[in-house]
Amino acid sequence: MHLYKMKFLLYPILISLLLFGSCKKKNYDLSEGESPAQEMVKYVAYLNNVEDAFSFEIGYTFSSKKPGRITQLGCRLFEQGPVKVSLWDFDTKVKIDSVTINVKDTKKFTFALIEPVTIIADKKYVVSVNTFPARDYYVFSALGDYNILPLTFFENITIWEKRSNENGDFSFPERPTKKNFNGWADIVFVAD
Numbered sequence: 764m765h766l767y768k769m770k771f772l773l774y775p776i777l778i779s780l781l782l783f784g785s786c787k788k789k790n791y792d793l794s795e796g797e798s799p800a801q802e803m804v805k806y807v808a809y810l811n812n813v814e815d816a817f818s819f820e821i822g823y824t825f826s827s828k829k830p831g832r833i834t835q836l837g838c839r840l841f842e843q844g845p846v847k848v849s850l851w852d853f854d855t856k857v858k859i860d861s862v863t864i865n866v867k868d869t870k871k872f873t874f875a876l877i878e879p880v881t882i883i884a885d886k887k888y889v890v891s892v893n894t895f896p897a898r899d900y901y902v903f904s905a906l907g908d909y910n911i912l913p914l915t916f917f918e919n920i921t922i923w924e925k926r927s928n929e930n931g932d933f934s935f936p937e938r939p940t941k942k943n944f945n946g947w948a949d950i951v952f953v954a955d
Contacts, residue, residue: 821946
């Protein structure tokens with residue numbers, strides 16, 4: 764067979780491969796998504812630095828009205844350096860995933876990619892950052908004695924409560940409160 768005829772036979776195959784490749788399952792643009800703690804900072808009037816001599820596991824309980832995926836974990840702390848951010852199942856208190864993040868800019872959130880974690884609608888999860896070794900962190904407290912949580916962002920993600928532990932042992936943050944928000948762990952959620 765002549766090379767000229769082979770070209771005409773190969774063109775339909777190549778075009779089919781190109782079309783098939785463009786019809787693959789949607790790849791999420793990881794620069795998009797919902798990051799509720801980062802969104803909350805836009806509305807916080809008073810953000811204070813807490814200098815602490817202890818390490819904490821600090822985060823928040825959240826749920827989504829829609830199913831989707833968590834594609835990144837992140838945090839914002841007052842001091843630079845490596846920290847561990849974890850995602851937990853609220854009901855079982857089992858760690859789903861964690862990542863070490865090197866905080867370089869204390870004025871913004873730093874995120875790291877994770878293997879996407881499927882999130883079930885209306886199920887509660889916890890994201891937390893560990894402040895070991897005794898790292899300073901941000902806190903937002905209400906003026907007066909009222910609850911600032913729960914809050915809903917992007918019409919999907921509800922932050923139900925802050926959770927914390929008074930130690931740096933990287934365990935599930937047990938203590939809930941709705942009166943303040945600190946530590947500033949975060950997620951990037953992409954709805955289905």
